Each structure stands twice: as structure tokens, then as C-alpha cells.
Amino acid sequence: xxxxxxxxxxxxxxxxxxxAAVYKTIYSRRDVRGQFKPDPIPDDVLARIIQAAHxxxxxxxxxxxxxxxIQRPETKKKIHDIFLAANEQAADMFEPEQSVQYKxxxxxxxxxxxxxxxxxxxxxxxxxxxxxxxxxxxxxxxSSVCAVxxxxxxxxAEGVGLGWVSIFNKKALKQALKLPxxxxxxxxxxxxxxxHFYTEPELEVKGWRKRIPAEELxxxxxxxxxxxxxxxGLYQALADSxx
Amino acid sequence: xxxxxxxxxxxxxxxxxxxAAVYKTIYSRRDVRGQFKPDPIPDDVLARIIQAAHxxxxxxxxxxxxxxxIQRPETKKKIHDIFLAANEQAADMFEPEQSVQYKxxxxxxxxxxxxxxxxxxxxxxxxxxxxxxxxxxxxxxxSSVCAVxxxxxxxxAEGVGLGWVSIFNKKALKQALKLPxxxxxxxxxxxxxxxHFYTEPELEVKGWRKRIPAEELxxxxxxxxxxxxxxxGLYQALADSxx
Numbered sequence: 001x002x003x004x005x006x007x008x009x010x011x012x013x014x015x016x017x018x019x020a021a022v023y024k025t026i027y028s029r030r031d032v033r034g035q036f037k038p039d040p041i042p043d044d045v046l047a048r049i050i051q052a053a054h055x056x057x058x059x060x061x062x063x064x065x066x067x068x069x070i071q072r073p074e075t076k077k078k079i080h081d082i083f084l085a086a087n088e089q090a091a092d093m094f095e096p097e098q099s100v101q102y103k104x105x106x107x108x109x110x111x112x113x114x115x116x117x118x119x120x121x122x123x124x125x126x127x128x129x130x131x132x133x134x135x136x137x138x139x140x141x142x143s144s145v146c147a148v149x150x151x152x153x154x155x156x157a158e159g160v161g162l163g164w165v166s167i168f169n170k171k172a173l174k175q176a177l178k179l180p181x182x183x184x185x186x187x188x189x190x191x192x193x194x195x196h197f198y199t200e201p202e203l204e205v206k207g208w209r210k211r212i213p214a215e216e217l218x219x220x221x222x223x224x225x226x227x228x229x230x231x232x233g234l235y236q237a238l239a240d241s242x243x
Numbered sequence: 244x245x246x247x248x249x250x251x252x253x254x255x256x257x258x259x260x261x262x263a264a265v266y267k268t269i270y271s272r273r274d275v276r277g278q279f280k281p282d283p284i285p286d287d288v289l290a291r292i293i294q295a296a297h298x299x300x301x302x303x304x305x306x307x308x309x310x311x312x313i314q315r316p317e318t319k320k321k322i323h324d325i326f327l328a329a330n331e332q333a334a335d336m337f338e339p340e341q342s343v344q345y346k347x348x349x350x351x352x353x354x355x356x357x358x359x360x361x362x363x364x365x366x367x368x369x370x371x372x373x374x375x376x377x378x379x380x381x382x383x384x385x386s387s388v389c390a391v392x393x394x395x396x397x398x399x400a401e402g403v404g405l406g407w408v409s410i411f412n413k414k415a416l417k418q419a420l421k422l423p424x425x426x427x428x429x430x431x432x433x434x435x436x437x438x439h440f441y442t443e444p445e446l447e448v449k450g451w452r453k454r455i456p457a458e459e460l461x462x463x464x465x466x467x468x469x470x471x472x473x474x475x476g477l478y479q480a481l482a483d484s485x486x
Contacts, residue, residue: 237290
């Protein structure tokens, strides 16, 4: 280990309680579409969850994100109209029976949530050659998604609900937000305190789709090899931990 | 609030200690390229972090991910060769001075880390029309990235280091892993216990790039509007919380 180095976390362990808190957050995080309360989110809470996003991993430490905060009713109304148009198109894409069920689902809380937050990705930040993005141009978008997930978990720990709205014509959304060509609106998020959180994903509760048993998603060394020889313990531990 | 409903978390609050644990995880998470120890990761730990990934949000509850576990030296060697070829190309893309610095950086721990894990995205899972993906075809890839970030944070809380390797020719990687056409290798991850974690991102410590002050990334209502009137408190809270 050598000489202690202030750049290194030598005591990098977590207590049992700390670990449990992380899993509690992960398991109780929900995509919130309804249940928003109008109560404002205090500045210090909002700052903490935005800093959490800003401390996400990013390819080549590019930090390609911006945080576009939307609070005015007239901006929300404009975005909501773009959602409504896209959602009508979306409903027509499903088979008739599913389409009926689809139309009954509430899929966003743009108007009711006190804060809308757009996490973007500036594809040009830091120049054209980015460490780690040389062979996969999507890596910067993926970094912004990591920021979303950090923010989502931090929000959950703060008791703040978050819903990710993705049903937009992207061109119309970019235009409404005046995003330059190089900036992609990775995630449109609705944030606010909530009456309650669902215990399971809302789409599962409402019968849209079931959770897949985790052990069915495992494979070994190459795609399609599900022979668990030598990994029986992991397979069983995963099967036992499904809820 | 109405009648208590077992599907709802009515007491959905976190204690101060639980919140602190979540932020500790977010702030101490690092992209690990070196420092891996050969010690095996116990099955129960591996199962917990994979379940954490499986409990990520996914568009239309699609759960598009699989977990492809790589443990054999011969598979790692094959993947490492694909990395080496791409990394040589990558080094040549930078300006001469940066290229020299680039070549000195250790960017992966494929061979030394006991576990390599590929998180994939099956673009065809659940049919062609997916709730929430109707207007943004990337949403399923983004779901798999959320799974990566959940796994990364859970791993950190378990004291397990994780490095995301993205410098591959994607076609060569898909071929080596025998991924079908519809399956994208979203993230190639190296996992293992570590000698230490860096206190700040390794690329920052090594002078590659600096962290952007969070408040500089804020804008309001539309792109380019950085007028903080009415949001002075948030701006200041963000500025005060930079580390």
C-alpha cells in the first residue's frame, strides 16, 4: 500500500447501515407520474440533488450535462402541448386492446410538479476527440443518463418524486427549449414532493408488464451460454433475492 | 390520502443518516482502472449488485438488459486484444502533446479484475412498440445505462471497484461475445476489490480535465438564459457546495 496518500481513500469501507440505505434507495425509487404535491422544493435540497447529478461518471471527465430548470406555467404549458401531440400518436401505435389500456395511464406530471428539469448533453463540450468516446459516440449521452440516475436516487433519499417523460417529438422539444444543434435533451424530468410512492413500479402494479426473474438474465462468457456450472451459488443467490 | 393501500409507501421518508449514506456513495464512487486485487467477489455480494442493476428504471418497464459474466482468462485475453487495437487508434486521434499524456494513462483493468461484466440492451425485447420509446429510440439504451449506474453505486457501497471500458471496436466486441444483431453491448465493466479508491476522479487527479463549477451549468426556462433572478438561493447553494 505504501505511504498514505491524501488523494487515496484508504479507509473506503461502508457500514452495514450505510449499505442498507443505498439498497433502500435503489429499491424504493419510482418513476412518478401522479401524486405530485405543489409544495416547493427548498433550494438546499435542489442544490444537493443537482450536485449529485454533477458527480456522476462522465466519459473522459467530459461533464457534458447542463441543468435547465423550468418553473414558469407558460413554459410548462408549451412543453405539455408537445407531450399531448406525441402521446396521441403513441397511443395509435399499439394494438387496439393495448391502446385502450395505454390511454388510461397517466404518463407525466409536467403541469402539477413544481419543478421540471431538463438534463442535456452538449456533444461538443471539450472538443471533438474525447477520451473514451473515440469508438462509441454515444458515451457522452450515456454520461448524462448516469447524471439522471444519480439525481433520481438522491431525490428519492430526499423524499422527492421524479418522473422521466420521454414522449415528445424531439425536434419540437429542442425548439421550445431553444437548444442549439449540438445539445441533446437527454431527459425531461418532473420533480416534486409526493402523496406516496408506489411499492412496486406503477406499470407492474397496473398490469402492463411483469418483472423478469433476475437469474434468467444471466449468461456466461458469451451470449446464450446459460450453463451455470461453477456459478451455481450466484444463480441461486439471485433467484433467492427476487422480490 | 384515503385508505392505506399496501401498494403505496406512505411512510416513505429517509433518516438523515440514510440520506448521508446515499451522498457518501455518490461522492466516493470512482471509475477504477488500476488497483484491482485478485480476491474473488462472493456470490451474495455479486447477486446484490446485479439485483440493484435489475431494479433500475426502464422505459415501459422493458428491462432490456442482460448480465454477461466473464471470468475465464482466455475470454478476457480476447477482449483485451480488442481494447489494445482500439486504444492504439485512439491515441493517434489526439494532438501530439495530449497523445503523449493519453498513452501514459491506464484505462482498463480487464485482465486483473476478477470479474468482467457486460450489461447489454436487447432492442427487441417486448416487441417493437414500447411505452415511452415511441418517440425516442434510444430510451432502451438509456435504461441499460441506468442499470449500470445502479450497479456502480451498489458496488461502491460494497467496497467493490468498477471501471467502465468503452474503447472497443463495437463490431469486434459483439462478435467476440457472440451478441445477436438486436443486442447492444452497452457497458463493458471490470469489477473487483481494490487497494484504494481515489478521492477525486483519476482524470482530474492526473491533470487531464477539471471539474466544472456546478452553478455554471444552470440555466432557466430556455437554453442560454442564465439570469438567476428568483433563483439566487439555488445558485448560491450550488456554488457553496462545490468541493
